[in-house]
Amino acid sequence: MRIIPWQTDDLDLLRQLNAPEIRRHTGGPETDEQVVARNARYAGFGATGGGCMYTIALPDGTKVGSVGYWEREWRGEQVYEMGWAVLSAYRGRGLASAAVRAVLDVARARRTRRHAHAYPSVDNPASNAVCRRAGFVLLGATDFEYPPGHTMRVNDWRADLS
Template sequence: MTGVRIEPWGEDGLDLLRQLNAPEVRAHTGGPETDGQVVARHGRYVRFAGTGQGCMYTVVLPDGARVGSVGYWERDWRGARVYELGWAVLPAYQGRGLATAAVRAAVAAASARRSRRWAHAYPSVGNPASNAVCRKTGFTLLGETEFEYPPGHLMRSNDWRLDLTG
């Protein structure tokens, strides 16, 4: 979708994060969190941009509507320091290519940092929409893996990788 932009997560993002905590949005990521967990996540997102370890963004439509989140952050994966990407779009806006556009923008931001070669995404094997976003944005499927998300919960995920230097 043309005109979609991402903006660093701000103090005004709590309502959006509460909306993204809906069962249908969180179905492949361990289910909804408590409101206390959402408030804590919001605080981490707000503080994150200043750490130099990544950034969370709000997905914004041309009319200013805030419809999702996307971000990248550092993690250790199989002996290497990589960026992990994650995203979510409100149900009313899914199926319009917004996640794909937002992930492309986040990949460009991560690539511009020139601090990591690889970006990975780990959508559930049962999440066809997020796996399609990985395909459409140029990630290479490395195969299935056990992935811990949320903490303490192992899920069957696909390991997608993208070369940020390419």
């Protein structure tokens, strides 16, 4: 597994990741217009210095998911938030955990934030397991707004980047 900075030609992967079974814990699928806009944001994000989105790729180059980190304020602290998704056919192989660990290493090397957080739904055992396997510490359940205008119950997981 390797992570590759997101490119504009990764739109097809993002459309695949927009499937209902993949987006069921994150507010459901987006419209194609929203996916196209998200792809443009992902492709330009690395140049902003505020984080980066990556594709998750197999050794043969097959792109099977996304992973990334971005800046946010959480409870009075500037932190990185992390998120990921893996195509259904490639789940259960440890790819998400490996990709999250790789991105934690990237964020750690930047030396700009002490913590990274992930906020998987309390009803998403797979993503909560990824957090545990990647070395995050569970701080507890909390309310979280995602997508904008929708409050969901999540687990707040924190990784130390120092």
